[in-house]
Amino acid sequence: MLSSKAPRTVTHRLLAIGAVLTLGTLSLTACGGSSPSTSSAGSSSAEKVGVSLIVKTTSNPFFVSMQDGAKKAAEADGVDLKLAAGKADGDEETQIQAIENAISKGDKGILITPNGPSVVDALKKAKDAGLFVIALDTPPDPADAADITFATDNFAAGELIGKWTAAQLGGKKATIALLDLFDDKVVSVDYNRDQGFLSGLGIDTADKKKNGDEAKTGKYTGGKGGDYEIVGSQATQGAEDGGRTAMETLLAKNPNINVVYTINEPAAAGAFEALKAAGKEKDVLVVSVDGGCSGVNNVKAGVIGATAQQYPVKMAELGVKAIVDLAKTGQKPANSAGLDFFNTGVELVTDKAVDGVKSITTSEAAKVCWGK
Secondary structure, three states: OOOOOOOHHHHHHHHHHHHHHHHHHHHHHHHHOOOOOOOOOOOOOOOOEEEEEEEOOOOOHHHHHHHHHHHHHHHHHOEEEEEEEOOOOOOHHHHHHHHHHHHHOOOOEEEEOOOOHHHHHHHHHHHHOOOEEEEEOOOOOOHHHOOEEEEOOHHHHHHHHHHHHHHHHOOOOEEEEEEEOOOOOOOHHHHHHHHHHHHHHOOOOOOOOOOOOOOOEEEEOOOOOEEEEEEEEEEOOOOHHHHHHHHHHHHHHOOOOOEEEEOOHHHHHHHHHHHHHOOOOOOOEEEEEEOOHHHHHHHHHOOOOEEEEOOHHHHHHHHHHHHHHHHHHOOOOOOOOOOOOEEOOOEEEOOOOEOOEOOEOHHHHHOOHHHO
16 A cells, blocks of 8 residues: 555556556456357357347246246356346237347347247247247247247147036036137137147037137037037236136126136136126136146135146246257257157146046145246
């Protein structure tokens, strides 16, 4: 430390020498350091792999859990993780901008739950720029817009709750309300769950990639079989308020609804509130897909009869690891045997088990809800 009594000229001289030494050190550091490698293998262990996770929205706890899983995996593997989300389910523009940002930052890969078909061109641009694109939960259309998809078998998830519903009906007439995701765009998670549910119930779905083209009345063959009537389908945007509005609309059309399929558990919660307000909550079977902790609690409480449990944390963790492995070894992930995606699993959750339909209890599901 310089004395406060040191002559002014000496002080200035010492400061100048210090500045020169500091600049020299910085110069040597800049010259001696190497710039980050862009190769997919052989990268320095000190370099962080850049990954962007782009979810549909953070208003749905499903996608918040997915972000949490990605953060955990990123921390374990030293990944430079960036998070982005649409402002609402279906917001494609915000996702497209996030894809552009990932390209400009030189990320190694993108994990995305696509909000709709408009993101496909941006994903192709990312692939052309050398980024590895992994879809989570929702495959893009066409599926090869992503290099691979890590997802629930959504058709199988719908089929499980359909089979359970058929068994619960015991041959009674099914008066059905379908609470879907969108009515202004087509995404695979929407039609796969809806069509899986109807197939599990034993209703001919005509085109499995199109909602609403099945016969509105007829016979279902699941369980003991019986008559069915589809009152209608309404979009919910996957939100609780959307579920309530959709249920109110369909109840006004036919107050005798006794089966309600919902795209996800927030929509199911909204539907239940509408049924409760109409005094019909004890007379209706509500089924859903998600298996989050709040959804499992709603099954336990009788709000939802059965739900198909997904594992978004697992999707995100596996996705991050796949991009890290690709960056370090060049090894790409592979689809599950016999499928065109990597299946992260699904389980039926209910406390009212039926013969012939494998399920787990709410107590079992609560221990693993969303792969925690």
